[in-house]
Amino acid sequence: MKRLDGVVASLGAGVLAAALLLGAGAIRTAGANRQDAGVVALSYDRGTDTLLKAYARTLYRSGDGGQSWNSIAIPSSENGQIAAVAASPAGKGVTYVVGTGLGVLRSEDGGKSWIARNEGLPSRDVIAVAAHTTQPETAYVVISGHGVYRSQDAGRSWRLMEPGSQGGIQQLVHSDMAGSMQTGWLFAATSKGIRRTMDCFCLWQDAGTLGTEAHAVTYDPGHPDHFYTVTDKGLFRSNDGGESWIQTTSPNSNVVALAFAPSNILYAIDGKGVLFRSADDGGSWIQVDA
């Protein structure tokens, strides 16, 4: 189960300031030397047509569909661990990295530099992040034990939108699927399956009846009502905004994260970092040589 429950000490402001002053690359080196557990997140950056994958302490980018990876330096902390990554579909180069003990880091230049954006958050134990599909300065984060927060100013300030945990959110994505009273929808992978709400946070509902714990969720930006999820029972896809789910094949039993590229490629990655691609909505998979 992909769960990052480790509540760790907050990153000191002084440490972070030093990290930013000294340069992210130098700081990351210290983090990279520690034991890095399995993959925790996968994201597709539409602005740069690249894949991002994250381990607990390291972030990588691939511009060739996962055949090769380059590390991206991020300011790390003594006990901080990456939990999620989100590239903004609306702002080229805008990327969020969040984690327990790490808080929220935002980059506007594709990961060359990072700024901590934690003002107004109750803690730095961030377990999920979603970038708004059409608004580059809007993002949502899930704070362990506190709920879902929204920023509409690139993380400079945050507002609590939903104090509930929805049964334990493990991943959050924003979709511009039609029909919202506001600007889109949020879909959450939770211990109760997939749950969704319009981004006004008007009413959380179960998205279908998966009947099992969901660990990851992604969607097809070309068809914003097409969703894919990793559950305890394998991979499922929905073509109707989560109302009904169809089980697809799984490349292996250890998939922990998914990402969808606009080229109609669905990516799945397992905990050891083995990447797979599917060109037929998860019907069949090919391992990407890395």
Next chain:
Amino acid sequence: MLRFAVRAMIAAASQIVTAHASDQSPSLDSGHVESGRAVYEQHCASCHGANAEGAPNWQERDVHGELPAPPHNAEGHTWRHSDADLYQMVIKGWRDPFNKTTRLTMPAFGSVLSPDQIRAVITYLKTLWTPEQTEFQSEESKGHPFPSAGK
């Protein structure tokens, strides 16, 4: 169980804007409020309830697969929307994309109510919210106000 859930929602809603809450709610024109109350009673109360309490079990789809009318008071989510969004919802209506029928979930009142009546009824709804909710809605409306008169 339902009562507990409702209480929890109200408590949660109150928490949502605590950091920004002020003791002063924006003052509302009493004449506007009264005319809005009249519009509400004539056109809205039959679905949303005489006291804006919403239809029973409004959070669950009914036998037709439709979401019942939600409350407009502090237990609902009307306060989460900007003036502009509320205005457009009254004008155009809204359909839950997961409705199992093709009907609008919220009927359109653009040909029934005048712009002044729509502004009035929304102003009346603002009297039903907590100060924190009112402050939140006011913030949401800063960049999304009512359309200017005549639009």
